[in-house]
Amino acid sequence: MKRTVFKNRWLPYLLVFPQMAVTIVFFFWPALKSLQLSVFRVSPFGDRMTFVGFANFAKLLTDAEYYATVVNSFVFAGGVTVIAVTVALVAAGLATQKIRGLAAYRTLLLWPYGIAPAVAGIIFLFIFHPAYGILPYFLSFVTTYQFNWLLKGWVAMTLVIAATAWTHLGYNIAFYIAGLLAIPASVLEAADVDGAGPIRRFTAIVFPLVSPITFYLVALNMVFAFFESFGVIDAVTKGGPGGATEIMVYKAYKDGLIGLNLGSSGAQSVILMAIVIVLTVLQFRVAERKVTYS
């Protein structure tokens, strides 16, 4: 850490004040409130609170419906992550070859990052539309299966995964391009001398070298998919059909604001907090070891 030079009794406090005020009022205070709510039973009008210990958690952990939202969340986040990271690695691998027009190609690959997951969801909603969508139309030539997301849970899940993965792509591609460009030319030339073809060179040399970035992106994509996906669910499926796309953040909101079950919603928030802590620690552990090609 750098030696500090300025001496002033009150100025540093004034400088950190805005950040600290927002942090305490809108982050720490509500988070502590959620922790507190998680061990109480609150009457629907919020006028009576009874301490119940871990009863809210116990109830959640034995609730098959909650268990289903946990599975949905991991299927959703896992699906989004696998698709968005794999496609991004392939695209970035192509966009770092020595060919002409790279700048244009890169721009054309990055822009989906700007699309809100909810807006992407609405576009995919029409692509998947049972009556007018282009995807069910083409699928109807090869199968008689009713590819209808309003009826089939897995189709609805595929819809929201595809839409969300689409919006993650630009982000992952930008990271992989930066990582691939950082690989020393000498390493790849050595492989070339050894007579490795492009695919072999990619699997044997490039892939292990970017694996720290891959782990980092996996953690980050999981966090995004877990915590920034309320929009796509709310705008497209509202958790349906039959709860097939109800993910944990959506249920926490629904039980809290619509069901007015504040205790359970608080306990769900605490469980979500534990997940985000694990993922963030993982992400920073990997970040420390990132970009070491020596």
Place this chain on the structure above:
Amino acid sequence: MSAVGATQAAVRASGREGLIRKRPFDWHAAVVHALLVSCIAVVAFPLYYAFVISTQDLQQVVQRPPRLLPSTHLLENYAEAWQKANMGRMLVNSAVMAVTIAVGKITISMLSAFAIVYFNFRGRMICFWMIFITLMLPVPVRIMSTYEVIGTLGWLNTYQGLTIPLMASATATFLFRQFYLTIPNEMAEAAQLDGAGPLRFLGSFLLPLSWANIAALFVVLFIYGWNQYLWPFMITNTEAMRTVVIGLEGLIPRSGTELPTWNLIMAGAVMALLPPVAIIVFMQRWFVKGLVESEK
């Protein structure tokens, strides 16, 4: 470099043999071009399709086989969607929200990073760790209680309610901290010898050096603010305060009695996604820098 090397060697070889042999076709580059074009086609298709639908009338939207080419109803569809969904107001709300959040985050992060790097004060490390912990408290894990706080403050349906609670930023603070740490300590000492106070040093020395970081962060944070869903969804319930990302859903009828006007919905979607996408395209250099560096 390897492919280029091989090509150059081939060019030299063909040059020596002069008229006898043509320059060999570069298969490697051709395959890469073809694969990249198909990648881009897949990535761009949903947007292309949304645009195409937004230019058709309802009859063309539902025709079988689907029409994959633009039609002539672009202007009337966009005008109608604009009217029907109160687009003008929603776009203004989104712009106000995105710009205020970006500027606010950058400003308060610059100030706190400056305090943390250039001062030695009691509670410095506590501040640092508290800022770090905000990373682990995304909106959904504290939504109910934050909603209560906003209600108590009387900030529901206000711009301050939409923006101020989202202004704390660990990533921006860390980015500025990293950047300040790369500036040689002698600079601050020299400024001090010249009699410049800390604020003078920040304003006339650090700030001019920070523009690249500020631009990069602005692009990323603008997109973050524009694309917020859960927050405006909770904090606003009047038409006048709705942002475009949440308002779009209002174009989709859920009752079943009303026929969905998919061409208008797609026109709305295109209008909602155009500003952030345009910013990425036109400020691509800053965007990549902001994305890659702010996450380190």
